Amino acid sequence: MNAGREHQGRRLGLTSLTVATSGLLALLIGVAFAVLLWAINDANNSVSDRRASRTALVNAGNMEQLLVDLETGQRGYVITEREEFLEPWHAARKALPAESRRFTDSTTSRGQRGAAERIARDVRSFLDGYSIPLVEMVRRGDPAAGGLEQATEGKRRVDALRALFDQYMADERVQLAERTDAAGTNSHQAVLTAAVGLAASTALCAVFTVLQHRAVVRPVRGAAAAAQELAGGDLGVRVPPSRIAEIGALGTSFNSMAASLQDSRRRIMESTQAVHRRTARDLHDGAQQRLVSLMISLRLARELLPDAESSMVDLMDQSIDIAQTAINELRELASGIYPLVLTVKGLVPAVRDLASRCPVPTVVVCEDERRVSPTVEANAYFVVAEAVTNAVKHARASRIDVLVEFGEVLQIKVVDDGIGGVGKADAGSGMTSLADRVAAFDGRLTIDSPPGGGTTLLIRIPIRD
Structure with missing residues (x-):
């Protein structure tokens, strides 16, 4: 009996127990993944249906916004007769065909598609049968364009279209709520299945994951965040040192590169500012002084001319004004490049x-x-x-x-x-x-x-x- 127990103990040794446990775990994980894949597929279908409903609602909102842009643009134009008020109207008119196609193509059921097609036709009818003729009437100066009859007709059409939009979106929201509930139920089932099936493997991997995170993942994330800040223009960012040799070498190289880039940008800016200062100084001491001398000479020549030479006097006055304008513009240009008072x-x-x-x-x-x-x-x-x-x-x-x-x-x-x-x-x-x-x-x-x-x-x- 003792020999048998010892023999049985050797048969159930660590290797055998590990193999048996691994086989059982693999079987459990296999069954769990099979159930999980089924649940995920069902959840994906629900999520896809929910996403389609949201897309349909967004497209319906965009379509309704086009209607609002058409109505407000034409109304502003009728009131003010100013073309700038037609800018949203023109933009909505241009976007209407493509938006109508997106609106009708995004419907999620046959009934909703019929409603969407009717709305698209009515919006088109509103544009072609009411909005465009009304704008043309205003352009022709027809006094009837601003009358009560036209305003009443426009309000009636817009209210009718908005009622259609409201009904369409209400129906779509009902479908969205149903699909959201279904997606939530399926997601809950998928999460529950995954939690049960992966509990054993999670316990085996937890210690390794923690060690890997501390030794590798966290330093790499820090380096990635620093690289993102560097790419965004912050050249002062640095990677902290790490006890891991490879990551430490990466951090040292990164810091050297950032410092080099920072020094390079500083040198470029210093060189650019030096060029700006030199350019402003050259403009002030060179071209500007020559123009001032030219204007002084022109004024002296103007004083030497007899008043009888009116045409010559006018020409000299114009030349003096042109020289003064050039001096002012050159002074303003030099100040914009690098103000003298700053130096x-x-x-x-x-x-x-x-x-x-x-x-x-x-x-x-x-x-x-x-x-x-x-x-x-x-x-x-x-x-x-x-x-x-x-x-x-x-x-x-x-x-x-x-x-x-x-x-x-x-x-x-x-x-x-x-x-x-x-x-x-x-x-x-x-x-x-x-x-x-x-x-x-x-x-x-x-x-x-x-x-x-x-x-x-x-x-x-x-x-x-």
Whole structure:
């Protein structure tokens, strides 16, 4: 008996037990996956039906929006007789054929397709039978275009079409609710099946997964996030060191590359600013001075001419005016390239000069004013100039405040009381260029622009001695 038990113990050793457990686990996983595939297929069908209903609702909404654009565009044109009010009308008219096809093709049942085709025909009829003739009547100056009869007819047609849209979308939402319930039930079954079938394999893989995540996945994710920030223009990002040799070497190479790119961009900006300063100086000291000398000579010649020579006097006066205009334009061009006051007096006087020429009242406040690197001053100035220009053009601001603080970090805050609602995602290429300027010197640019609460640009650039 003891021998038999020992023999049986040897037969059920670790290898045999592992093989038996693995076989049982494989069988359980096989059955679980078979059930899971069935449940997933059913869930996928429900999800596809639900997605089709949502697409149908979206297309119905787009179609209804075209109707609204047609109606509002023609109504605005009838009231004002101004062509710009027809822009949405023209856009809706152009998009109608393609949108009608998408609308009818996205239906999810035979009944809904019939309703969609009827709506498409009625919208087309509204455009061809009412909207286009009404616009033509206005263009011909027909007084009946603005009459009660036409307005009543338009309202009746639009109300009827909106009622059709409402019914269509109500029916589609009923189908969507049913499909959503079915998808939820199928998804629940799939999740339950997967949880039961994969419980054993999850326990076996958990320890390895945790170790792999800590040793490999987390550092790689950090490197990927840093690479994404680098691709977005933040050349100051760095990868932290890792105890894993390969990942540590990757981080060192990444940091060296980022530092090299940052130094390269800084050198390019410094070179560009030097070219701008030299160009502005050459324009001021060369062409501008020659034009000033030319204008002085013309004025002296004008004084030497007798008043009897009226034609010659007029010609000289015109020449003097042309020379003065050229001087003003050249001075403005040189200031746009690189303001002379920025080179001579520094950042704060240049910003104050910018504020004095701004059409919106602009207040500049400075703390601990001093000179810093010419390249930093130039980039900071152009960032402020762009921010002020955006506030004037787009923010509808009535006041702009600029606060400049010197310390270990040059901090500039540009605040306007405009409409706000600006973010980096929709601020355009100009804001990206500003961020690049600041990032080239290890700086940061942030935007705080709540809708209706104005816009605040905060620029922080480290000052190196």
